[in-house]
Amino acid sequence: MQRDSIANTFAVATCLCVVCSVVVSTAAVVLRPAQERNQLMEQKRNILRAAGLYQRDRPLEELFEQVEVHVVDLESGELVDPSVIDPDTFNQRAAARDPDKSRSLDRRQDPAGIGRRADYSFVYMVRKNGQLSQVVLPVHGKGLWSTLYGFLALDADLDHIQGLTFYEHGETPGLGGEVDNPRWQQQWVGKRAFDDQGDVRIRVLRGRVDDDDPDAIHQVDGLAGATITAQGVSNLVQFWLGEQGFGSVLETLRERETE
Numbered sequence: 358m359q360r361d362s363i364a365n366t367f368a369v370a371t372c373l374c375v376v377c378s379v380v381v382s383t384a385a386v387v388l389r390p391a392q393e394r395n396q397l398m399e400q401k402r403n404i405l406r407a408a409g410l411y412q413r414d415r416p417l418e419e420l421f422e423q424v425e426v427h428v429v430d431l432e433s434g435e436l437v438d439p440s441v442i443d444p445d446t447f448n449q450r451a452a453a454r455d456p457d458k459s460r461s462l463d464r465r466q467d468p469a470g471i472g473r474r475a476d477y478s479f480v481y482m483v484r485k486n487g488q489l490s491q492v493v494l495p496v497h498g499k500g501l502w503s504t505l506y507g508f509l510a511l512d513a514d515l516d517h518i519q520g521l522t523f524y525e526h527g528e529t530p531g532l533g534g535e536v537d538n539p540r541w542q543q544q545w546v547g548k549r550a551f552d553d554q555g556d557v558r559i560r561v562l563r564g565r566v567d568d569d570d571p572d573a574i575h576q577v578d579g580l581a582g583a584t585i586t587a588q589g590v591s592n593l594v595q596f597w598l599g600e601q602g603f604g605s606v607l608e609t610l611r612e613r614e615t616e
């Protein structure tokens with residue numbers, strides 16, 4: 358075969374494609390465990406950040422020992438025994454895609470725009486001297502371009518917010534990506550999620566919070582130029598605190614912790 362013949366060109370191109378695809382797929386397979394480990398670390402870091410427990414100079418695993426990992430039944434609000442669902446192997450995202458392990462939400466029930474909600478969820482608890490001091494709830498919902506995944510930490514009263522962080526989203530840096538801005542996240546700290554009647558009241562405004570407004574305790578400033586993402590965050594937080602989200606879990610915890 359001539360070196361510069363058409364057949365030779367195709368043969369070389371085909372070989373190159375095969376070699377490159379083998380290299381890329383091998384790298385993807387080999388690197389997957391490391392990527393999954395890093396994702397898990399990032400989640401742990403964000404759980405600790407939401408709970409205000411993260412310290413840069415301390416090993417993550419050591420800090421995470423303060424956190425109890427539980428799986429809850431979102432329908433009954435009860436904790437699920439680890440012998441029934443093992444938190445080490447439970448995959449909440451896969452469960453949310455599986456029609457046998459999740460429920461479909463109609464538009465009215467679904468301000469977070471997630472379509473389906475897994476029957477079970479992780480819940481993270483922090484105790485001090487045996488007393489519940491914080492509960493960290495995994496939350497997710499649609500922004501403008503992506504689904505945002507994060508954690509909302511509530512104080513022991515299950516009302517005051519300790520923090521909100523996101524560990525995964527595809528919003529535009531500088532616009533929707535400002536959900537990661539520590540100054541914006543700081544605004545959530547100390548806000549009340551519920552009103553005195555127990556209804557979800559926390560929300561992100563389409564502007565700035567007026568500190569003289571009696572509702573200011575339930576409000577967070579919007580993100581200029583990124584109202585769609587900001588309203589997405591508002592909606593997803595409301596959804597997960599509501600009856601389709603962790604409503605029954607919070608109810609159970611309130612009863613148990615005030616016993």
Ligand SMILES: Cc1cc2nc3c(=O)[nH]c(=O)nc-3n(C[C@H](O)[C@H](O)[C@H](O)COP(=O)(O)O)c2cc1C
Nearest residue numbers: 501528529532533534580581582583584585586587
């Ligand atoms: C390239 C590009 C990226 C954008 N990214 C976001 C985004 O991540 N989040 C968002 O809410 N709006 C984003 N916007 C703006 C929205 O289209 C929309 O104008 C904005 O959410 C409205 O918010 P405002 O009323 O505060 O201006 C983007 C716009 C452009 C042109």
